Amino acid sequence: MAMLRNITIGQYVPGDSWIHRLDPRTKILATMALIALLFLVQSFPGYGFAALYVLAAVYVSKLPPRYVIRGLRPLLVIIILTLTLHIFMTDGRVLWQWGFISITWEGLVRGAMMGTRLVLLVLGTSILTLTTSPIHLTDGIESLLKPGKPIGIPAHELAMMMTIALRFIPTLLEETEKIMKAQMARGADFESGNLLQRAKNLIPLLVPLFISAFRRADDLAVAMEARGYRGGEGRTKFRELQFAVRDGACLAGVTVFTVVVSVLF
Amino acid sequence: MSITVENLSYVYLPDTPMQKQALFDVSVHIDDKEFVGIIGHTGSGKSTLIQHFNGLVKPTSGRVLVDGVDLTQKGVNLRAIRRKVGMVFQYPEHQLFGETVFEDVAFGPKNSGVPDAALEDRVREGLAMVDLDLDVLRERSPFELSGGQKRRVAIAGVLAMKPAILILDEPTAGLDPRGRDEILSQVQSLYQAWDLTVILVTHSMEDIARMAKRLIVMDHGRIALDGTPQDVFSNADKLRSMGLGVPQVTTLIHELHRRGLVQRRDIFTLDEAESEITRVLELKRHGNA
Ligand SMILES: Nc1ncnc2c1ncn2[C@@H]1O[C@H](COP(=O)(O)OP(=O)(O)OP(=O)(O)O)[C@@H](O)[C@H]1O
Ligand SMILES: [Mg+2]
Numbered sequence: 001m002a003m004l005r006n007i008t009i010g011q012y013v014p015g016d017s018w019i020h021r022l023d024p025r026t027k028i029l030a031t032m033a034l035i036a037l038l039f040l041v042q043s044f045p046g047y048g049f050a051a052l053y054v055l056a057a058v059y060v061s062k063l064p065p066r067y068v069i070r071g072l073r074p075l076l077v078i079i080i081l082t083l084t085l086h087i088f089m090t091d092g093r094v095l096w097q098w099g100f101i102s103i104t105w106e107g108l109v110r111g112a113m114m115g116t117r118l119v120l121l122v123l124g125t126s127i128l129t130l131t132t133s134p135i136h137l138t139d140g141i142e143s144l145l146k147p148g149k150p151i152g153i154p155a156h157e158l159a160m161m162m163t164i165a166l167r168f169i170p171t172l173l174e175e176t177e178k179i180m181k182a183q184m185a186r187g188a189d190f191e192s193g194n195l196l197q198r199a200k201n202l203i204p205l206l207v208p209l210f211i212s213a214f215r216r217a218d219d220l221a222v223a224m225e226a227r228g229y230r231g232g233e234g235r236t237k238f239r240e241l242q243f244a245v246r247d248g249a250c251l252a253g254v255t256v257f258t259v260v261v262s263v264l265f
Numbered sequence: 266m267s268i269t270v271e272n273l274s275y276v277y278l279p280d281t282p283m284q285k286q287a288l289f290d291v292s293v294h295i296d297d298k299e300f301v302g303i304i305g306h307t308g309s310g311k312s313t314l315i316q317h318f319n320g321l322v323k324p325t326s327g328r329v330l331v332d333g334v335d336l337t338q339k340g341v342n343l344r345a346i347r348r349k350v351g352m353v354f355q356y357p358e359h360q361l362f363g364e365t366v367f368e369d370v371a372f373g374p375k376n377s378g379v380p381d382a383a384l385e386d387r388v389r390e391g392l393a394m395v396d397l398d399l400d401v402l403r404e405r406s407p408f409e410l411s412g413g414q415k416r417r418v419a420i421a422g423v424l425a426m427k428p429a430i431l432i433l434d435e436p437t438a439g440l441d442p443r444g445r446d447e448i449l450s451q452v453q454s455l456y457q458a459w460d461l462t463v464i465l466v467t468h469s470m471e472d473i474a475r476m477a478k479r480l481i482v483m484d485h486g487r488i489a490l491d492g493t494p495q496d497v498f499s500n501a502d503k504l505r506s507m508g509l510g511v512p513q514v515t516t517l518i519h520e521l522h523r524r525g526l527v528q529r530r531d532i533f534t535l536d537e538a539e540s541e542i543t544r545v546l547e548l549k550r551h552g553n554a
Contacts, residue, residue: 013282013283063282064282066280067280067281067282070281175359178354178359179359179360181316181321181354182352182354182357182359182360183360183372184321184347185319185321185347185351185352185354185423186347186360186372186373186376186422186423186426187344187347187348187372187373187375187376187377187426188372188376189344189376203362204360204362204372205362207362208359208360208361208362211359211408212359
C-alpha cells in the first residue's frame with residue numbers, strides 16, 4: 001500500500017532552484033534535446049556526455065539525488081529485460097557459451113548502451129516533471145503546440161486534458177489507499193490467492209474507485225461550467241509565460257552542447 | 266479488550282521531500298469497555314493514531330498491543346485482529362460496492378469466516394443497530410439510497426462483524442443535525458447493548474462531551490490532554506490555543522460558577538444547562554418569597 005505513494009513519476013517537488021525558475025517551454029525543449037541526443041549518439045563517450053548533462057541538471061535542480069533515482073524503480077523490470085534481451089540475443093564474437101545460450105561481446109556492448117539510454121531517458125524526463133508544476137507543464141505544452149493549430153492540433157484541449165489527468169493522479173492514489181484500508185478493515189485480502197481469486201478480490205476496491213472517479217469528474221464539469229469555461233477560444237491567461245534571459249542562455253547552451261556532442265560522437 | 270500504545274511514532278513517506286511525521290512518541294492505554302473520545306484540530310494525527318489500532322498502519326517506532334497481542338511482531342494474524350477491532354472510516358459510504366445492501370453488509374462477516382447460514386442473522390442485526398430493516402432493503406442497491414442511509418448501511422457493514430472494539434472516525438461528518446443526532450444515539454445505545462469498547466474521533470466538542478467518559482485531545486501528533494470531559498474543559502485556554510473550543514454551554518456554566526450562581530461545572534449540553542439554571546432560579550425565587 002505504501003508502495004502506491006512511492007510513485008515519483010509525474011510528482012512535482014516544489015523548490016526554488018535555477019531549473020525550477022526556468023520557463024516550462026525551455027525545460028520541455030531541453031528535455032527533447034536530451035532525448036534527441038540519446039538517440040543520435042552511438043558511442044560510450046557520447047553517453048558519457050549525456051550522463052554528464054543529466055547529472056548537471058540534477059545538481060542544479062537541488063533535488064535529493066536518491067529521490068530522483070527512486071523514479072527508476074517502477075521501470076526496473078523493463079530496464080533489466082532490455083539489458084538481458086540485448087546481451088543474449090545479439091550475434092557476434094562469443095565470450096561465453098552454455099548450450100544454446102551465449103553471450104557475445106557485441107551483445108554486452110549493445111545491452112550496456114541500451115540500458116544507459118533508458119536510464120538517462122527516465123532520469124532526464126523525471127527532472128522535467130519533478131521541477132515543473134503540472135500547471136506550468138501543460139501551459140508550456142499548450143504554448144509549444146499552438147503553431148500546430150491550423151493543421152488541426154487541438155492544443156488547448158490536449159493541455160486541459162493533461163492538466164486534469166495530472167491533477168487527479170495523486171487524488172486517485174489517495175482514494176485508492178483509503179478504500180483499500182476501509183475494505184481491509186472489513187477483512188478484505190488483496191495479497192493472497194491465485195490470479196483469478198485476486199482479480200475477484202479487487203471488486204470491492206474498483207467499484208468504489210470508479211464511482212468516486214465519476215463523481216469527481218461530474219463535480220469538476222459542473223464547477224468548470226459554473227465558472228464559465230467554454231474551451232480555449234478567446235481565453236486569456238492569468239500567468240503569461242515569459243522567456244527570460246536565463247531561458248535564452250539555457251537554450252543556447254543546450255543546443256550547442258547537443259549539436260556538438262551528437263556530431264562528434 | 267484493551268488497547269495499549271507505547272512510544273508510538275509514525276512518519277508518512279519517509280526519505281522523500283514530502284516526509285511528514287504524524288505521531289510523536291504517543292503512549293496511551295484504553296481499557297476494556299471504555300467510551301473514549303479523541304478530538305483534535307485537523308491534521309493533528311487522530312486518524313493516523315486509530316489506524317494503528319487494527320494494524321492498517323505499521324508504527325515507525327514503538328508498539329501497539331491489542332488485548333496483549335503485539336501488532337508489530339512478525340506473523341501476527343491481522344485478520345483476526347481486524348475482526349475484533351471494527352473500524353468505521355470517515356465517509357464510510359465511499360466504500361460501498363455491493364450490488365445489493367445484503368451483499369455489502371455481508372462482506373465483512375463473510376471474510377471473517379461466518380458460515381452462510383448465520384450471515385442472514387448477522388446482516389439483520391447489523392442493520393437493526395442503525396435502525397434499518399433488512400426485509401425492506403435486502404435487494405436494494407446501496408447506491409440508490411439517500412446519503413444518510415448509505416452511511417448507515419456502511420456502518421452496519423462493520424457492526425455485522427460483531428467487533429469487541431468499535432472505532433469510528435468522524436461518523437457524523439457531512440450529515441445534517443438530525444442525521445448526526447441519530448448516528449450518535451445509535452452509537453450510544455450500541456455501547457450499552459453490546460458491552461463494547463468505543464473510540465470516537467470527532468471535531469465536535471458538543472457531540473463528544475456528553476457521550477464519552479474520557480477525552481483524549483491530540484495536538485500536532487502528540488497527546489495534549491487526557492482525562493474526563495470535566496478535566497479537559499477546565500483547560501479552556503489551552504484548548505483554544507490548539508484551535509479547539511469548549512462547548513458554549515460549558516463556557517456559560519463556568520462563568521456562572523465563577524460568579525457563584527451555580528454549583529456544578531460538569532455541564533456540557535443545552536438540556537442539562539437549562540434544567541440546572543431553572544433549578545437555581547426556582548430555588549432563588551422560593552428563597553426570596
Ligand atoms: N496518506 C498520507 N500520506 C502523507 N501524509 C499524510 C497521509 N495521511 C495523513 N498525512 C499527514 O499526517 C498528518 C496527520 O494526519 P491525520 O489524517 O492523522 O490527521 P487527523 O487528525 O485525522 O485530521 P482530520 O481531522 O483532518 O481528519 C497530517 O499532517 C497529514 O497531512
Ligand atoms: Mg482524520
